Amino acid sequence: MKRQRHRFKMIALFLFALFLLLGLYGVWSVTHYGSRWFSYAGNPRLAAQKENVVEGDILDRHGTVLASTDDGRRIFSSSPQARAAMVHVLGDRNGMIANSVETFQAGYLYGYQSSLSDAVHLLMTPSDVRKGNTVTLTLDAGLNTVLPGFFQLHPLSAGKNGAAVVMNYLTGEVLAMTSLPCFDPDTVTDADIASLDHPFWNRATQALYPPGSTFKIVTSAAAMKAIPDIQSQSFECTGTLPVSETFAVHDFNSVTHGTLSLRDAFRRSCNCVYASLALKLGDDALRSAAESFGFNQNFLFRDLVVYNSSYPVSNRTFDAIAASGYGQSALTATPVHMCLISAAVANGGTMPEPRLIRSVKTASGSQVLSFSTASARRVCSDEIASELSSMMKDVVQGGGSGNLADIPSLDIRGKTGTAESSLNGEKINYAWFTGFNAQPELPVAVCILVENIPDGETGGTVSAPVAKDVFMWLKNNISQVLSSDP
Amino acid sequence: MSKKHNRTPGRRLVAVVMLFYFLAFLLLAVRKSSREGYILSIAVPLMIFLGTNLLPHMFKADRLLLSLSNFLCALGVLILYDTNPAYAYQQAVSYGIGLLSMVICILLVRSVFSWRLLVWPLILISLLLLALPVLWGKETNGAKNWIALGPVSFQPSEVVKLSLVISLAWFMSRRKMIPWLLFSVLCLILLMLQKDLGTALLYYMTALMLYWASAGSMIFTGIGILGGCAAAVYGYNQFSHVRRRVAIWLNPWADFENAGYQLVQGLMAIASGGLFGVGLGLGMPTAIPVYESDFIFAVICEQFGLIFGICVLLMYIALIWRGVSVAMSARRSFHSLLAMGSTVLLGFQTFVIIGGVLKLIPLTGVTMPFVSYGGTSLISSLCLIGFIQGVGSMNESDLEEDTHLAMLG
Numbered sequence: 001m002k003r004q005r006h007r008f009k010m011i012a013l014f015l016f017a018l019f020l021l022l023g024l025y026g027v028w029s030v031t032h033y034g035s036r037w038f039s040y041a042g043n044p045r046l047a048a049q050k051e052n053v054v055e056g057d058i059l060d061r062h063g064t065v066l067a068s069t070d071d072g073r074r075i076f077s078s079s080p081q082a083r084a085a086m087v088h089v090l091g092d093r094n095g096m097i098a099n100s101v102e103t104f105q106a107g108y109l110y111g112y113q114s115s116l117s118d119a120v121h122l123l124m125t126p127s128d129v130r131k132g133n134t135v136t137l138t139l140d141a142g143l144n145t146v147l148p149g150f151f152q153l154h155p156l157s158a159g160k161n162g163a164a165v166v167m168n169y170l171t172g173e174v175l176a177m178t179s180l181p182c183f184d185p186d187t188v189t190d191a192d193i194a195s196l197d198h199p200f201w202n203r204a205t206q207a208l209y210p211p212g213s214t215f216k217i218v219t220s221a222a223a224m225k226a227i228p229d230i231q232s233q234s235f236e237c238t239g240t241l242p243v244s245e246t247f248a249v250h251d252f253n254s255v256t257h258g259t260l261s262l263r264d265a266f267r268r269s270c271n272c273v274y275a276s277l278a279l280k281l282g283d284d285a286l287r288s289a290a291e292s293f294g295f296n297q298n299f300l301f302r303d304l305v306v307y308n309s310s311y312p313v314s315n316r317t318f319d320a321i322a323a324s325g326y327g328q329s330a331l332t333a334t335p336v337h338m339c340l341i342s343a344a345v346a347n348g349g350t351m352p353e354p355r356l357i358r359s360v361k362t363a364s365g366s367q368v369l370s371f372s373t374a375s376a377r378r379v380c381s382d383e384i385a386s387e388l389s390s391m392m393k394d395v396v397q398g399g400g401s402g403n404l405a406d407i408p409s410l411d412i413r414g415k416t417g418t419a420e421s422s423l424n425g426e427k428i429n430y431a432w433f434t435g436f437n438a439q440p441e442l443p444v445a446v447c448i449l450v451e452n453i454p455d456g457e458t459g460g461t462v463s464a465p466v467a468k469d470v471f472m473w474l475k476n477n478i479s480q481v482l483s484s485d486p
Numbered sequence: 487m488s489k490k491h492n493r494t495p496g497r498r499l500v501a502v503v504m505l506f507y508f509l510a511f512l513l514l515a516v517r518k519s520s521r522e523g524y525i526l527s528i529a530v531p532l533m534i535f536l537g538t539n540l541l542p543h544m545f546k547a548d549r550l551l552l553s554l555s556n557f558l559c560a561l562g563v564l565i566l567y568d569t570n571p572a573y574a575y576q577q578a579v580s581y582g583i584g585l586l587s588m589v590i591c592i593l594l595v596r597s598v599f600s601w602r603l604l605v606w607p608l609i610l611i612s613l614l615l616l617a618l619p620v621l622w623g624k625e626t627n628g629a630k631n632w633i634a635l636g637p638v639s640f641q642p643s644e645v646v647k648l649s650l651v652i653s654l655a656w657f658m659s660r661r662k663m664i665p666w667l668l669f670s671v672l673c674l675i676l677l678m679l680q681k682d683l684g685t686a687l688l689y690y691m692t693a694l695m696l697y698w699a700s701a702g703s704m705i706f707t708g709i710g711i712l713g714g715c716a717a718a719v720y721g722y723n724q725f726s727h728v729r730r731r732v733a734i735w736l737n738p739w740a741d742f743e744n745a746g747y748q749l750v751q752g753l754m755a756i757a758s759g760g761l762f763g764v765g766l767g768l769g770m771p772t773a774i775p776v777y778e779s780d781f782i783f784a785v786i787c788e789q790f791g792l793i794f795g796i797c798v799l800l801m802y803i804a805l806i807w808r809g810v811s812v813a814m815s816a817r818r819s820f821h822s823l824l825a826m827g828s829t830v831l832l833g834f835q836t837f838v839i840i841g842g843v844l845k846l847i848p849l850t851g852v853t854m855p856f857v858s859y860g861g862t863s864l865i866s867s868l869c870l871i872g873f874i875q876g877v878g879s880m881n882e883s884d885l886e887e888d889t890h891l892a893m894l895g
Contacts, residue, residue: 003702005814007698011830015803015834016803018833018841019806019837022841026756027796030760033753033757034756034760038757042742042743048770
């Protein structure tokens with residue numbers, strides 16, 4: 001009987017544990033996924049709220065109105081360039097752009113989630129004047145408006161699809177983000193939409209590209225962690241590195257680099273050295289470095305829906321591992337993520353959480369949400385970060401592959417990449433530049449991606465000049481960009 | 487003795503609960519301007535009063551257990567009145583019948599001394615009842631577990647729960663392993679044929695836990711667990727509806743307009759409630775398919791918030807705790823196992839459905855005890871509470887006899 005009582009107690013404890021699990025899982029999933037569940041397009045509550053509430057305004061960091069509602073109609077900026085440049089961040093009228101501010105922040109804009117006092121206030125106000133919350137973004141409308149123009153200034157990137165992300169690497173605030181092709185939500189016609197290549201797609205957050213040589217940042221970090229004296233070793237590049245009978249790594253244009261240090265290999269973006277490094281490190285070490293840089297992680301940022309980057313876990317042949325060293329073989333990342341990797345290097349190894357919302361205020365002016373930074377993850381040690389930063393300095397300022405991004409009065413560091421992929425059986429190349437300004441008075445990271453570049457062109461020739469324009473604009477408008485009060 | 491009963495949990499708490507329901511129903515009645523709402527605002531607190539205050543005068547009942555089950559039943563009626571008044575009237579009637587059935591079950595436990603004569607006919611009737619839907623059942627939500635007798639339609643598996651608990655407890659107390667095993671397996675097979683996987687899982691867990699609690703043999707319990715796992719794997723490979731359930735659980739968003747629609751709508755409802763809920767009568771709970779039964783927990787979370795949802799979980803925990811302590815203080819093996827079986831069945835059923843709604847485990851269509859719409863389910867849940875109360879009142883009488891004898895001695 002005594003033993004039986006003991007077993008009864010065990011069963012009771014088992015049931016209690018199950019209920020504890022229920023409670024903890026419920027709280028965890030609602031706090032982590034709640035806003036994503038709520039803002040899903042199929043939520044009938046939002047449609048109902050739209051009938052009763054006037055959608056709130058969207059402002060940029062200086063208080064410029066980016067979207068407002070007048071007589072039931074949504075009004076975006078008055079300048080056509082501004083409307084087009086920010087259409088992917090803000091959203092279009094028909095909700096075709098997924099996870100834009102208009103859809104992802106609908107709970108705030110329609111005042112669905114508010115404090116108790118606000119709920120009472122809303123109930124007391126006659127329904128025809130009920131207004132949602134005002135959402136202030138971290139964006140700088142001036143920079144964001146001219147961003148697509150920088151692509152058009154250079155013949156190699158003009159008219160191409162692509163994406164650009166600019167963020168403050170200390171706070172994670174996204175200052176500008178654009179996706180090309182973009183369109184003016186006020187004047188766009190169905191024929192325009194049909195003629196553009198996936199215009200509703202926010203390529204900065206939701207397009208997964210092979211990172212190519214920009215991934216060498218991660219491979220270098222893994223190598224420096226695993227092999228402490230790696231900087232004093234030398235490598236031999238013969239232009240090709242046969243991995244198996246069917247696959248050999250080639251350098252761009254089959255250049256032979258000769259004897260190189262790791263620093264030289266990074267500066268000149270030598271694939272052979274990085275392929276051999278990947279094979280030496282092994283798949284597990286490289287994957288674990290990639291995962292600490294955010295690959296294979298479920299990004300649950302508060303303000304942005306960013307698709308998850310991946311470092312494949314299955315089907316890992318030696319060919320694939322070698323190609324992973326320079327960011328090929330089914331590795332994928334978004335431009336926002338590659339920008340975050342630069343931000344992490346600039347920030348001493350801590351990747352900030354990207355933020356898009358500065359504040360949310362009710363129509364009556366009380367604060368619902370105010371800005372707070374939170375570091376997303378620690379990606380590498382301080383020492384490795386400063387070493388990576390100095391290697392990225394060589395790329396831009398030491399005559400490396402990114403020299404076209406250099407501006408003498410700034411301290412620009414970065415990494416270029418030329419990624420290969422095939423689309424419908426055709427080879428397609430992507431040009432990357434991800435980098436940052438190391439001066440503390442202008443703590444900005446930039447990532448530029450250009451799709452489908454001509455054969456023979458590289459990230460250094462296509463994307464670096466666009467990045468240079470962005471940095472130049474930032475330098476000329478430094479006082480405006482970093483002021484935060486509207 | 488009466489002093490002790492007055493102490494826990496206090497008439498004042500019951501008064502607060504009654505006031506809460508009076509105001510809640512009144513609020514909705516004014517909003518809907520419906521006469522039935524005013525009637526409910528009086529009737530439901532009255533039933534709570536009768537259920538928690540009158541019964542302890544008749545038997546030595548556990549007041550906490552009574553208050554908790556009455557609170558949950560009334561919560562069900564309240565939610566249903568907001569979302570679909572017609573369901574609420576039926577539910578209120580079932581609540582009344584359930585309270586009477588609970589009294590009958592208490593009397594049954596107290597007065598039947600020869601269960602042997604009852605158990606065999608009970609088993610026969612149970613198996614017949616479970617076989618009926620297989621032959622003439624009507625299919626709802628993918629399972630063929632309802633039968634219609636003229637105007638009344640009911641779910642035999644809910645009724646059989648009661649005889650399952652009685653007969654398993656009796657067999658175990660007499661160490662009759664072969665009939666125990668045969669009856670359990672036959673029930674499970676019939677439930678599988680009805681495609682009622684949720685109930686099958688409940689029966690299986692109840693049988694297994696009762697066996698381990700009384701026999702304590704790790705080897706046979708292990709074999710039972712392995713057998714259950716084998717059946718689960720077989721079911722997954724054999725039945726497409728099982729595979730579909732698992733696929734929906736893994737990613738309801740993949741096909742959120744069809745297969746995953748219900749789960750996704752439930753999650754949206756929970757998310758839109760936030761921590762404190764949108765408020766009684768507000769929100770759009772009726773957008774969730776089967777909001778009145780399987781997904782009533784999502785409705786509770788949307789209207790009253792996640793914190794209240796967790797309080798509801800705590801109420802079930804308190805209920806389990808009382809049930810287990812009644813089982814532990816029982817003098818007779820049969821009584822102890824009867825109370826334990828009823829508690830395990832109620833507790834596990836709650837976990838299975840709330841876990842399914844929160845997407846912690848694959849969704850299986852069982853009801854949330856006391857709260858979900860459904861007469862058979864509500865009545866059988868209150869009958870299980872009746873069993874626990876019956877055993878509890880027997881314990882009290884035994885204790886009283888002891889003190890009496892001690893005083894004589």
